[in-house]
Amino acid sequence: MKQRGKMMDLLYRIYQFVFKIIAYFLPWRKPEIISGENSLLELPNHLKEKAIDRVLIVTDETIHSLGLIDSLKRGLEREGIFYTIYDKTVPNPTITNVEEAVIMYESKACVGIIAVGGGSPIDCAKVVGARVVRSKKSIPDLKGVLKVRKRIPPLIAIPTTAGTGSEATIAAVISNSETKEKYAILDHGLIPMYAVHDPTLLVKMPPHITAMTGMDALTHAIEAYIGRSHTKKTRKYSEEVVKLVFDYLYESYLNGSNVKAREKMLEAAYKGGLAFTRAYVGNIHAIAHTLSGFYDTPHGLANAVILPYVLEYYGAVVHKPLAKLADIVEVTKEGDSIDLKAQKFIDAIKALNQSMEIPVKISGIKKEDIPEMINRALAEANPLYPVPKIFNEKDMHSIYQLISE
Numbered sequence: 477m478k479q480r481g482k483m484m485d486l487l488y489r490i491y492q493f494v495f496k497i498i499a500y501f502l503p504w505r506k507p508e509i510i511s512g513e514n515s516l517l518e519l520p521n522h523l524k525e526k527a528i529d530r531v532l533i534v535t536d537e538t539i540h541s542l543g544l545i546d547s548l549k550r551g552l553e554r555e556g557i558f559y560t561i562y563d564k565t566v567p568n569p570t571i572t573n574v575e576e577a578v579i580m581y582e583s584k585a586c587v588g589i590i591a592v593g594g595g596s597p598i599d600c601a602k603v604v605g606a607r608v609v610r611s612k613k614s615i616p617d618l619k620g621v622l623k624v625r626k627r628i629p630p631l632i633a634i635p636t637t638a639g640t641g642s643e644a645t646i647a648a649v650i651s652n653s654e655t656k657e658k659y660a661i662l663d664h665g666l667i668p669m670y671a672v673h674d675p676t677l678l679v680k681m682p683p684h685i686t687a688m689t690g691m692d693a694l695t696h697a698i699e700a701y702i703g704r705s706h707t708k709k710t711r712k713y714s715e716e717v718v719k720l721v722f723d724y725l726y727e728s729y730l731n732g733s734n735v736k737a738r739e740k741m742l743e744a745a746y747k748g749g750l751a752f753t754r755a756y757v758g759n760i761h762a763i764a765h766t767l768s769g770f771y772d773t774p775h776g777l778a779n780a781v782i783l784p785y786v787l788e789y790y791g792a793v794v795h796k797p798l799a800k801l802a803d804i805v806e807v808t809k810e811g812d813s814i815d816l817k818a819q820k821f822i823d824a825i826k827a828l829n830q831s832m833e834i835p836v837k838i839s840g841i842k843k844e845d846i847p848e849m850i851n852r853a854l855a856e857a858n859p860l861y862p863v864p865k866i867f868n869e870k871d872m873h874s875i876y877q878l879i880s881e
Contacts, residue, residue: 481868492705495860496705505664506644507633507669509673510671511673511674512674513674515672515674516672516677519548519551519632519672520551522670523555524555529558529587530584530585532590533561534562534565534593534604536596537563539597539636544592548592565593565596568596568658568768568769568772573600586629589601589604589631590632593634595639595649602628603648605631605665606624619659620660621663621860623661624665625665631669633671634672635745638741639689639693641696641752642749644667644671645666646662646664646667647753649765651769657769659765673742686729686832689745690744691725691779691783694721694783694825695760697747697751697752698801700751701715703756703861703864706755710750710752710755713748713750714751718804718805720741720743721744722805723740724740724741725741726832729831758861760779761856765853766849767841770845770849777838781837781879782875784825786875787822790865792815795818799814799821802817802818802820802821838880840881841880841881846873854867854868854869
């Protein structure tokens with residue numbers, strides 16, 4: 477049995493190595509960024525120049541009710557751009573959300589999509605686009621890597637949180653409410669055409685959401701950094717993200733009206749997206765997705781809680797990169813060993829969580845659900861994620877025990 481496990485680990489590493497080589501030849505691109513205070517007002521003119529004259533706005537009820545898209549609507553009307561709004565997106569967007577939005581897109585003869593919100597509306601909008609160009613495929617058919625293989629209709633991502641970096645990535649995560657499954661669709665065609673980074677849209681974001689989404693950005697950067705598929709560029713992005721989060725997240729949490737802090741956290745989320753869309757995430761995300769699938773646990777909260785446990789569980793294999801991050805956020809002193817620096821970095825993450833009242837455990841995990849969650853986490857992580865240490869069933873069980881109340 478032990479020999480079989482070693483053989484499977486070897487096969488997973490071969491898969492990851494081959495995929496890393498292939499990745500160099502894939503069509504990576506970035507969205508065009510429209511940034512700065514009130515930059516949302518510039519978007520309608522950009523759409524007019526691109527002859528995008530009929531759009532579906534994908535958002536959620538809270539964002540719509542708060543009036544965050546009112547200025548966008550007025551701008552579209554001034555430029556003669558027709559819009560229709562789908563605002564039923566839920567925190568972990570479902571297949572039902574996507575299919576309802578697709579019907580609206582097609583019935584109104586839309587030619588573009590504007591996503592306004594956190595990762596959920598942006599992910600929902602991405603999959604709407606995928607279904608439009610792959611109308612004969614169901615959403616489960618698109619699950620996994622490079623199943624879309626077509627550029628979706630023009631997509632504009634307007635984040636109202638600073639965490640997911642979804643405006644920069646090839647990924648969209650969708651939930652199946654019937655099976656409690658949450659899975660990713662990964663394809664270069666999903667990368668938005670434009671991303672609007674307007675920090676004024678974030679000033680009313682509640683502190684607890686600021687905390688959770690910011691820790692999501694940190695998790696993206698760290699998993700991309702410690703994984704085996706990082707590149708020189710993704711390492712640079714990750715280091716910048718970690719520094720930005722430690723410098724500006726707590727200030728954003730305390731003082732939501734600090735526009736500079738909000739702008740810096742938007743930058744952190746975006747660069748975190750650039751890092752992990754190329755270098756991938758890891759076991760932390762695989763576990764977090766099961767919690768969202770089974771219990772609708774907010775993704776950022778799950779990542780924040782799980783992050784220090786998994787980093788400690790990895791042990792010495794991640795100490796060198798974590799030591800480098802510890803130096804970057806200046807929690808070390810001269811003479812500290814690599815092991816001590818790594819532990820100081822993990823302790824700094826715990827302290828940041830505690831300062832923002834993020835719990836140390838996930839409540840509500842049912843013992844009878846853990847075996848299936850382990851199966852799903854392993855299926856997501858292996859062989860795709862180039863993790864520093866490949867987890868087996870025993871490893872996963874240990875983590876679920878550690879994070880459970």
